[in-house]
Amino acid sequence: MIVFDRVSVTYAGAPAPALSDVTLEIPEGELVLVVGPTGSGKSTLLRTINGLVPHFTGGTLSGSVVVDGLDTAEHRPRDLATMVGLVDQNPTSTFVTDVVEDEVAYGMETMGLHPTTIRRRIEETLDLFGLTPLRSRPLSALSGGQQQRVAIASLFAAGPKVLVLDEPTSALDPVAAEEVLASLQRIVHDLGVTVVLAEHRLERVVHHADRVVLVSQGRTSGLLDPATAMATSTIFPPVVGLSRLAGWTPTPLSIRDARRHAATLRATLGDLGGAPTTPLRGIGPADAVTVRGARIRRGSRVVIEGLDLTVARGSVTALMGRNGAGKSTLLGALAGQHPLTSGSMRLGRRGLDPHDVRARERVAVVGLVPQQPELLLYADSVEAECADADRDFGVEPGTTARMLARISGPIDGGLHPRDLSEGQRLELAVSVILAGAPEVLLLDEPTRGLDYGAKQRLGATLTELAARGTTVVIATHDVELCAEVADRVVILADGEIVSDGPAREVLSSSPAFAPQVTKVLLPQTWLTVAEVAAALERSA
Amino acid sequence: MTAGTTRRAIPLRWPAAVAVSLVCTVGLLAFVWPFVVSAEFATSHGNDAPWFFAVLLALLALVCLAELTSGRLDAKTIAVLGVAAAAGGGMRLLSAGTAGLEPMFFVVIVAGRVLGPGVGFVSGSLAVTTGALLTGGVGPWLPFQMICAGAVGLGAGLLPVAAGARAERWVVAGYALLTGLGYGLLMNLWFWPFLGANAPTGMGFVPGAPVSENLNHYGVFYLATSLGWDLPRGVLNAVLVLVAGPALLRVFRRAARRAAFDAPVAFEQPPLRTALPDDPRVRAPKPPEVVGR
Amino acid sequence: MHLRERLQHPAAWWLWGLGLATAASRTANPVLLLLVIGVCVVVVTERRDPATPNPLVPFLLIGGFIVAFRVVLTAVLGNGINGPTVVFSLPRVPLPDWASGVRLGGPVSLESLLFALYDSLRLAAILTCLGAANALASPRRLLRYLPATLYDVGTAVVVGLTFAPQLLSDARTVRSARTLRGHEGRGIREISRLAVPVLETAFERSLGLAASMESRGYGRAVRSTVRDRRIASALALVGLLGVLGGLYGLLDSSAGGALGLPLLVVGAALAAASLAVGASRDSRSGHRREQWAWTETLTVLTGILSAAVLVVGSVRGWEGIVPTQRAELPAVPLVAVVAMLIAATPAFFTPRPRQVDA
Incomplete structure (x- = not known):
């Protein structure tokens, strides 16, 4: 179905090729999983399949990529649209229209299918992906998982033989991810569509794969059996x-x-005596965070209702729960971003009320790394960003840069923050916030889109911070991260605490x-x- | 990015350039006709002329946009135009409460500066349209605004100063000040003749009166009603350019670079290898091919 | 119920609104003008497009502001009319020479006030008609009907419309993220700090969108050939020259005013034709284009009727279409009133848009 013949890709101005000498043949009707760390050339590999590389991105492709007999050198991505569908990590940035049904119809309209065909295919597709009840909803009102299903459905409706998905579930919570993967499974098994999938969260997808390709530094393995591939892969x-x-x-x-x-x-x-029962480390007095009877309203909706919570100094606490359970709102309120309707919050040794002080004083007690860390960054180089942060927090010049070097290892200071990998960008944002030396560090969904390496570094950083006395609170869906670093897990549902206890107890039960x-x-x-x-x- | 490499996502070819200049001329006429019109025309059609011009300019604005863009835009240019239109339109949405203070021009000017006069014109018109659609404010003023804002973006792209030069900031700020004032001066003109005989004495349009008298009347009218809003707008835009201009210019230039509007695309034959024993396919090697854009 | 509500074709509402606006522009009779405003309010209340916030209200407010502003301005500065009924007198203020024509203060007559009121009411009524069109059919629905030559531009506007709310919500997020770095400032410097991450994010998103459009076949339909484009360019240029020449002739009657109008019309027609060249080659297909049924035709007819009646009335000089400059109640032409009432009937026979659950 897809034949790569000695494919190398070099982007304009890049010193080294992003892909070198890839020869692969992907048979029809298989679900192929592409595994590799960030920056290994996975995305480039996927985007050569429909010709976005190099037609859209620029650059030089040597060798040939042939999809069902069509060479991408002779066919631009738009000509391959009936053949290959490409789904991105972030579905919202790929929507062209604003209503579910219109979005599903869009591709077919540009291809000039007959209106009655469009009509029929829309019905079939909506049923197949379980989107019928949502058909007239605005896309912006859907949850992340629903949006991703719409994105896949709208490509699928145009009838491609190949679907290429670049990290379709990285930004989703486990339930939503499962929905998306189940839809994929169905179209592979029942309809014989060939699927090429890249994903960091292997635990979600590896058991769905028929074949695995390992990618490392622009080179690929052949098509491997998943079990064989996992036996040797550096990522597992x-x-x-x-x-x-x-x-x-x-x-x-x-x-x-x-x-x-x-x-x-x-x-x-x-x-050997079973699993350990002792806490992971000694923990200080329970006064780092004190929340009493908090009630938080956003718009007309009450998001947090009557919440009591105390967090011990130097501990790592994970907030878990479905999307919309109130995790982000709680963190935001702790950082003084959402006012309380009633109740009280006290932070740090001095018992500071985050809503009662100026931002300048607040940052010395509590720091929040938001869900999109790039929104914290506004300079045009890493160096300038660090220097800005030093000024913002009134610390000695070089503090942030040193923090970054400790967390992340060497990073080229001349790079634009937006050109960093997701992991490095998060590390930069964390360093910026840590420059203010807050007593309490809050992180909102820090592992979105991180590969295993970056996640491990983050885990190590958090553990080290806690050991030095910083109190860490993470809102996350990532159970593996919680298992690694959390002392305590608090599960929220509909703005209330439904489960709270030592991580081991809560997670295993x-x-x-x-x-x-x-x-x-x-x-x-x-x-x-x-x-x-x-x-x-x-x-x- | 080296200074001076301004990218032209929409090339301004000669037919389009001529069309744009013709439309701008008609646009100018649509504003200044009260000063040049003959007495008999003014008395008989003075009340209809603004409506007539609104319809005419709407048609011409569309013709102009089609001439600039038809079949020539790729998805990347459309997406970048979409951002410029959204930013400009969003600015209008934000500034709806503060009458007259329209930082929209700031975005249009920056877009024109970085992406060239063609994109400048289109993004100006589209920013106005987007703003009108967002606020539900589609009316006869829209064609006038489209042409004006388009001309502002076009002019920003044509400013004779090198990209990244030290003078750029000041030249662009001056331009922002002037266009802010000029825009108000022109936009008031399109409905001024409506006031007709009903305008306060000495401020209204007098059909058939000498140009100097009408100019004088309009000047008084403008001073009395609009300068108070236009001056702050011009100053705000200029200050925005001075303070935020360099940063935004960098953002747009980076976006233009990342969009790789003119990055070469090439396909090559792979270096020959001795044999591919594991390759079941037998295919004749293709001649090397370079696909230009 | 999964069926989408049937909304009336947007073009029908816009033609109706423009017809009513034309009618309003032909009269200065306050009764008729208030009737126009009333008709708009009734129809909008009954048949508003539920997907948009009601833009009629701001239009009404602007209209009210215009009326008040003009009346006050007339009281202070006067206008060309000096009626016999003086309501009150303001102290007169002397002005410098260059503004010698301007009168500040002095006696205020009822006639001049009424004239200002009627005239500004006309503008307010026209604005209300446009506001009603905006409220009845969101103008973004009209974007679907752009000719193929404007497809690219239309898409850019659609993209802009989707991005704008995202930009605003990003701006809010970035603003609260700024406090995380200890900034609470306002002012222009802060705006520029906000703008950078917001726009960076928007551009990143736009590249993703462009890639998605490209891989979903955008621009694949052959919309025009080189020959089409040459013809379109030629038509556009010749047409524009014609328009310019025609305008010159019209405005300056000494230079062949007779030729002006035909030249202008031909030029405009040629320019419009340039939009249509190659449009038939458009191979895109439409899904769920709005239907044009008898209600649409009837709606447009009611709008045209009101316009026609008032145009005829103003040309024939019916009594009351243009009220006298005396301080008395103007006569009300019955035919015009009936025409206006007929223009209100779409409020009842058109399909009622159902509220969509968002």
Whole structure:
């Protein structure tokens, strides 16, 4: 279906090729997963399939990419539109119209299909993707998962034989991601569409894949069997980590497969005394955050209702819950961005009310890294951004740059913040906020779009900060991050706390929030591969 | 980015250039006709002329836009124009409460500066249209505004100062001040003849009176009613250019660079390898091909 | 219910509104003008496009402001009319020489006030008609009917319309993000700080959109050939020259005024034709274009009727179309009133837009 023949891509002005010498043949009707860290050339690989690279981006492509007999050198992306559909990480930026049904019709209209055909295909597509009840809704009123399904549906409606998806679930919560993947699964199985998919969150997708391609520094492996690929890949989900530790073959990709192998490991670990029960580290007095009877209204909607919460100094607390449960609003209120309708908030040792002080004083006590960290950044180079932050917080010049170097390692200071990878951009935003040395650090969905490497660095940074006495509160959907770093997990639903306790207890007792390792090793409550490894090492 | 490499997403070819100048001339006539018109025409049609010109200019504005863009825009240019239109229109939405203070021109001027006179004209007209559509303010003034704002963007693209030069900031600020004032001066003219005999004595349009008298009347009218709003608008735009101009120019230039409007696209034959034993396909190698844009 | 509500074709409402505006522009009779405003309000109340906020209200406010402003201005500065009925007198203020024609203060006559009131009421009525058109059919729905030659521009406007609310919400987010770095300032410097991340985000989004449009076949339909474009350019240029020449002839009657109007009309027709060249080659297809049914035709007819009656009335000089400059109640031509009332009937026979759940 898709044939890459010795494909190399070099962008204009780039010192090195983004892809080199890729030869691959993707057969029809397969779901192929492309795995690689940020900047490895995954996106370039995907965008050569419909010719966006190089027709749209500029640059030189050597070799050839042929889709169902059509060479991209001779066919521009728009000519391939009937053949290849491309879905992006952020669906909102790809919508051309503003109502679900119009969006689904758009591609077919530009292709000049007959109105009755359009009509019929719209009905079929809406049914297939479960969008019929939403058909006359404005796109902006949909949730992220619904938007992503509309984006896929609108491409699918035009009848392409190949769907290319670049991180379709990275920005979604687990439930929404599952909806999107289920739709994909259906069109691959029932309709024989070829799907090429790149995704950081392997734990969500690897068990759906028929084939895996590993990408690293512009070079690709061949088409591999998923289990074989995971056995050697540098990027892998926790269940594969556990499998490597225990030496299971073939490598299990789903929880169910892993549990079949896990009996021996469970027994061994049981003999070692089961999962640890002690808290991860010593924690200070419970006065870093004190919320009493908070009620927060946004517009006409009450988002937080009668919420009480105290957080201990130097702890890491994770706020979890569905989208719209009030996590972001709570963090925003703690940072003084949303006023309380009633109740009170006190922060830090001095018991500061975040709504009662000027921004200048507030930033010394509480710092928030918002969901889109780039909105914090407005200089045109990393260096200038750091210098601005030093001035903003009135600290000694170079403080922010040093912080960034510690968190992120060396970054070219002349780069534009928007040209950084998602992970580096988050690290820059965190460094900027940390320049103010806040007692309480709040992070809103920090792992959106991060690859495993960046996530690990973030986890290490947070653990280190907490060890030095900074109180960290994260709002996140990422259970694996919680398992790594959180001392305590608070689950919100409809603006109220429905579950609150030590991370191990809360995570392992909830089917929705249990990490993969826990699911494999239940009833023992291990959270991470590292924990299991450490226990095994101690016994050896 | 080196100074001076202004990108032209919409090339201004000669037919389009001539069309734009003709439309601007008609546009100017549509404003200044009270001063040049013959007495008999003014008395018989003075009340209809503004409506007539509104319809005529609406048609001409569309012709002009079609001439500039038809079949020549790629998706990237459309998206960039969309942002400029949204920014300009959004500014109007924001400034709806503060009568007359329209920072919209600021965006139009920056777009024209960075992306050339063609984009300047189109983004000016589209910013006005978008603003009108957003606020539900479509009316006979829209064609006049489209041509005026288009001309402002066009002029910004034609300003004789090198991109990135030190003088750029001051030249553009001066231009913003002048256009802010000039825009008000012209936009008041389109409805001034309506006042006709009913205008306060000495401020109204007197059909058939000598140009000097009508100019005098209009001058008094303008001083009395509009200068108070136009001056702050001009000053605001100029100050915006001075303070925020360099930063916004950088944002637009970066966007133009990232959109790679003129990045070369090339296809090559891969370097020959000895053999591909694992390749079942037998295909004749293609001659190297370069696809220009 | 999943069916979308049937909204009346936007062009029908706009033609109706323009007809009514034409009617209003032909008269200065306050009764007729108030009737026009009343008709607009009734029709909008009954058949407003539920997808838009009601733009009639700001139009009415602007109209009211114009009326008040003109009346006050007339009281202070006077106008050309010096009626016998003096209502009150303002103290006269002497002015410098260059403004010698201007009178400031002095006696205020009822006639001059009434004239100002009627005349400004006409402007207010025209504005109300336009506001009603805006409220009945959101003008963005008209964008679908642009000829293929303007398809690119129309798309850019649609993109702009989608981006603008996102820009505003981004601006709010960035503003609150600024406080996270300890800034609460207002003022111009702060605006420029806000604008940078907002626009950067918008441009990033726009590139994503462009890529998506490109890969979804945008610009794939052959909309014009080189030959089409040459013909269109030639038509446009010749047409524009014709318009310019015609205008010159019209405005300056000494230079062949007789030729002016025909030249202008031909020029405008040629220019309009340039828009249509190649439009038939458009291979895009439409999904759910609005239908044109008998209600649309009837709506347009009622608008045209009101315009026709008042145009005929003003040409024939019916009594009361242009009220006298005396301080008395003007005569009201019955035919015109009936025509106006007929123009209100679309409020009842057109399909009622159903409220959409957002």
